[in-house]
Amino acid sequence: MDFYLTALLQGLCFSAIALGIYISMKIFNIPDITTDGSYTLGGAVTAVMLSHHLSPYLILPTVIIAGGLAGALTGLIHTRLKINALLAGILVMTALYSVNLTIMGRSNVPLIGTASLFSLLNIVADPNQNTFILLSVFVVIITLLIGYLLKTDFGIAMRATGNSESMIRALGVNTDRMKITGLALANALTALSGYLIVQFQGFADISMGIGIVIVGLGSVIIAETLINWFRITNVWISLALVLAGAVIFQLVLAFTLAIGVDANLLKLVTAAFVLLIVSLPRLSFSKAS
Template sequence: MDFYLTALLQGLCLSGIALGIYISMKIFNIPDITTDGSYTLGGAVTGMLLSNHLPIGIVLPVVIIAGGLAGVFTGLIHTKLKINPLLSGILVMTGLYSINLSIMGRSNIPLLNYTTLFDSFHFIADLNWNSLIVLLFIGTLLILLIGYILKSDYGITMRATGNSEKMVSALGVNIDRIKIVGLGFANALTAVSGFLMTQFQGFTDINMGIGIVIVGLGSVIIADTFINWMNISSIWISLILVCLGAILFQLVLAFTLSIGIDPTLLKLITALFVLSIVSLPRLNLTRN
């Protein structure tokens, strides 16, 4: 039970990544690889500040700003230098590796003897269930915030930009600015996941973000599959499904480990699982 509870907690920690990729991939149709770097950036900033005994109230805003700036740089490279968005993300992600290492000062920062978010809020005695309450509260706040933004006038403009840039541009909207802000917002959410996961696992590591983009992508694909199957148009339900996709993704990996699969094959299992989710709807369409 604790094994699957841990997977559930990890899924909630990674919901920020899923929501960030949902914005970049589904709203703007931009495959943003900055995620690998901005996730680690969130963890690096968190580890560095907490190890210097700064309070959570200061750490979280700094993490959000740092992740947002990473996305902004990707947006600027893409829009102002007219570089392919995929390559723009790769360039920023590559540069962030050195930046993250400089922030940390070493490859790993343990946080076992420092006060974390989960130490600051005690609702019940059991640590795992207490963490679940904290993460559910944070996840709810993220969904409410993103839903409110996407349903606002600015959010509607963001969504329209992803659907038809030419139409929005014809209305006099600055497309480049919309994309830059959107990518900044998406990577700020990703950095929040790094902030949460670092405190949940009790350390931050320079390699913690390697391949993390596929976790977020898989979560969004799972959610998108259910959204299409059930013909869901509600933004609120879509955001909830994205978070549930992140949880389901982690539960599947936990099940894989629980049945005795070699942990060295976990990345391969992850890739095959995402491939199966992507392929399933297309196979059904072929049969019809």
């Protein structure tokens, strides 16, 4: 049961990265690999500031700004220098490895004995329940803000940029600025996941972001599969399914460990599970036809 409880809490921590991937890949159709670097950036900034006994409330806006700048840099390279978005993300991700290592000063920063967001607020006595409540509130607030943004005129212009860039440009919208803003927002959310997971697990590691994009992508693919199956068009329900996808993804990994699969094979299982989710709608379609 501990596996599943931890998976649930981790799923909530990864909800922000799932929302970020949803914005970059499903709204803007940009495969943003900056994710691996900005996730670690959020964790590195959090760990260093916590180790200097700074408040998690002060760290939060710092992490958002740091992640946003990383995403904006990718957007600028893509739009201003006309470099392929995938390559731009890889370049920034590679550069962020050195940036993160410089920020941390070493490859691993333990946070034993330091205060965290989950220890400062004690709503209930049980620490796991307390963490669950705080994470739930945090995720709900983020989702409401993103949902509200996507329903505004600015958000509609963002969505239109991904759906039909030429049309929205003809209406006078600066699509380059939209892409830069969207990637900044996506990576700010990704950094937020790093902020949460570092406080949850109690340490930051320079390699914590390697392959993390597959977690967000898997969560979004699960959500997209459900959205397509049920033909959902409502923005709020779509965002809720993205959050559910993040939790489901972690629960599947927890089940894999619970049945005795070697932890060394976890990345392989993760890749296989994402491949299965991607292939399932196509296999179903093939059988139907």
